[in-house]
Structure formats: C-alpha cells, structure tokens
Amino acid sequence: MTTRKKSRTLCTDPEWLGRADCRHCGIRHMMLFSEFQGSDFDHILEPIDNLRYAENSLLYNQGDDDNKVYSIRSGFIKLVQSQRDGSLRIVRLLGPGAIFGIEALLDMPYRHTVIALAELDVCRIYTATLKHLEKEKPRLNEKVMAHWEQHLAFADRWISELSSGSVRSRTLKLLSFLAELNGDGSDTIRFFGYEDMASMIGSSREAFSRIVAELKNEGVLVKTDDSQIYRFLHTDGNTTD
Amino acid sequence: MTTRKKSRTLCTDPEWLGRADCRHCGIRHMMLFSEFQGSDFDHILEPIDNLRYAENSLLYNQGDDDNKVYSIRSGFIKLVQSQRDGSLRIVRLLGPGAIFGIEALLDMPYRHTVIALAELDVCRIYTATLKHLEKEKPRLNEKVMAHWEQHLAFADRWISELSSGSVRSRTLKLLSFLAELNGDGSDTIRFFGYEDMASMIGSSREAFSRIVAELKNEGVLVKTDDSQIYRFLHTDGNTTD
DNA sequence: CGTCCGCTTGAATAGTGTCAAGGTGGGTGG
DNA sequence: CCACCCACCTTGACACTATTCAAGCGGACG
Known part of the structure; x- marks a missing residue:
C-alpha cells in the first residue's frame, strides 16, 4: 500500500556540535540524565556526542547494528x-525528550529506520557507557524503563487511535496527537509532509488531503502566518467520526 | 481438555492453584525466573500465586491500579x-512465556483491559516482590527489559502488519502471527472468536469472515479434525494482495 | 428437539485507493 | 526582480473494497 517512490535523497552526515555537556544542558529536566551530578560524567568510557541532523537525514536503518542510544534535544523523527x-509504515513519531534506539541496550539490531522530520538536535551515547552509568545509579535504570513504557504507551495509542476507524477519525486523532507534541497544551500543529502524515495513519496521501481540506472548510483547522503551522480547534465533544 | 464453554458474561473469579513453586516449574526456561536458585525465593515478602482463569475471564480493567505483574504459563490473553x-481495539495477543501488567512496576495503572481468550494459567507476583528480587539479581532486570522490548516489537508489528493494507493482507498476516504462537514452527492455527480476530486487524467481523471463506476455498486454510484448529498453508511468496 | 449464539452470505451503500491532471508556493538562476 | 522549475499539494473520476443491515444457517447444549 504505502509503496510509493522515495522522492528525496536522504543526506546522512550530521554536524558535530561537540561533546555533550550534560551538566549545563538547558533542557536537562526532560533528558535522560536529569539527576546526575557533574562528577558522574568524569570517568565515562566513551564520549557523549551532540549532533545536528538536517531535515530528511537518515540516522540509521532497520537492521543496523550499532550500539548507540539517542536522545532528542529538539526536532522530530519518524520510526519507519x-x-x-x-x-512501509511510520510506527512512531518522537520529539524533544524522547530517546530512541533503546533496543541497542539489549545488543539487538535497530528495529526501525529512523529519519529526521525536521532539523534535529540529538545526543548520542554508547550503550556501554549507559550500562556503566546504570550500574552506578540504579535510579537511571528506572528512568530507562519509564522511557520504554512511554514508547509502549505511544505504540498502543498508535494502534487504537491512528490505526482504527475511518480515515477521518484517524486524521482527527493524528492532529490531536501532533498538538500534544507541543507539550504546553497549545493548539498549534506543525504539519509535516502529507506523504508522511498519511503513512502515520496508514492511508493514502489523497485521502488524507481530502480530509484536511474538509477540516479547513469546517473551520477546525485554521491557517496561521507560518504556512506550516495550523491552529487546531477540536471540540473534544466527539464528532461522530 | 477440549471442553470449552463460551460464556458471554465475563466471570472474574480465578481458581487458586496454590503458591507458585518456581524451583520445580516445568516451563522455567521460558518464564521470568529461569535462572534463579531455590534460595532466592526463601525471603520474598509476598507470595507468588498460581491462578487459573476460565475462558473469557476478565483479569483486570484498563485504569485499575493493582500492583501485580503476571506471567503466562499456558493459554492466551488479549489486551484491549x-x-x-x-x-475498542485489541492491541496485543499474548501467549505462554509472556508477561503482562509490567506498567505496574512503574506504579502506573494498567493501560489495558485484559481478558483470557482460552483457559489461562498464570503466575501473579507483587511488584514489591519483583523489585526486591531485582535488587538481589541485576540479571533479572535485563530479563524484564527484554520482555519490555518484546512487547514493543509485537506492538510495532501489530501496527505495520496488522493495521496496514487491505483486509486480505492483514488477515494473512494475522494468520501467520497466530501460527507463530505455536513456537514450534508448525502451521496449525487455533481460531479464536471471529469478533476478536476482526478486532485484531481492525475490521468488521463480516469482512474477516469473507476473507477466511476465500482462503478456505483457495486451499490456504484447511480444516482439521478439531473444529477450532486449521492448517495454514501460506506460500510465503506474496501474492500481490 | 428446540434454543441460542456465533458464523455465513447477500445486497445496498458509503468509504477509500488509484490514476491522472492541474494548481501552488518557495527557491534558484538569469 | 522576475520567470521558471520542481516538489508537493489538490481535485476529479472511477473502480474496488469494506461496512452495515438483515436474513439464514448450523453446531453446541440443555
């Protein structure tokens, strides 16, 4: 179904922003290492790199075996x-604060192809380092588990909300989902490519486009000055599909 | 053992089979505590119970907050x-060896409603006990993580295989999935209720029924002497569905 | 032997995918 | 600064797929 030709070449070379400086990380509260002391990082085996990827960059491929876990500082990725x-099917969409590639912790190959949906700023840590840190701070273990559970919760919603029902209801759910990504309860939505959004709800690009047109007509989706940003006015009172 | 009564009402009272005796568990190799020594169980805080539920029993409800994790010895459950x-949507189907209710480990309410799809034999352990054991045996932690990852892998397949494409292709994928549950590579499939199977692939009962009829016609599904068991002859070379 | 429940099948209808053509906007080079 | 180009979105037409409603069937069980 979603077998459409790849339109874009994916450039894969990230920009190296330097060694991550977790102690002074501005968004530590949402990152993996929120409660570490500076001294904890003194004797780690391998560096934690901070990287920037351009939109559409390929981070790694399904099946690759490369023992690194990633943490998103800003930007968005899709797991395909x-x-x-x-x-193909997009099975998850992750934004700031999320970690991905966790399966590497179990020495398994990556289960997804990961592509940046917007300019992406990530930290990359070697699994050996992470395991090392986990031994010193058992609390970290719990945090990793919480992230795992978060992934599962997302996946289950992806099934029950974005993969069940009519294209219209799935589209509405997707838009709610995207609005949640803001994290601040605001009702703005950043639109990604229609091909991608269609692949999130498992429909054709055209069907998705038609529904979006409907919603614009109905005044549920309102343009803003930024052409990629829409305001989503969803009367939570469930529109009967 | 072929006695199966289908009661519409969900009876919730399990039969208590006794305290779990992990040291002599016949299927220890696939269970959570495969590498524990007998002595490890001597000073656990609360008992590990072994319970049997009848078909269609409700184990717990989405939103319940009851700090227990389950491990399946035999039988099947659906997570709704x-x-x-x-x-409603069935988001997972679990069989022998799987654990469920793991979210309780993070002191979160259950994210699913869990119902037995066939006579079910489970062990139930309190999260406090499990955490206690984890502290003594860090290896257990890794096993729990592996189970978590297993769930994620299932969930992702559920999205990409059972929630994408035509009803026919989803049905075929579901049948492959069910065949895998045997674990021994055999090609027999135990059919559950059509309502349930339809809910697994997110379609109507009738659509699923029609596809199954097709497959029987085509000789892909062959009856056995047991009316609930079919043989699934799937030429893996995908006929473009 | 009759009832009940779940599966089957048909027919009508709505929904969705596909193909194809046309539109739009942002970026690039002249 | 404008014209052009390209990628991407939009819209229409049509075929096909899936849902829904409704009726009939058949096995399990009392």
Missing part, C-alpha cells in the same frame, strides 16, 4: 518499519 | 484498549 513485501 | 468514544 518496512516489511518484506516492500511496504 | 478502549477510547473515550467507546471504540
């Missing part, structure tokens, strides 16, 4: 899963 | 997620 028959 | 608008 491909099947033997060539069909 | 309901939305505010009342719609």
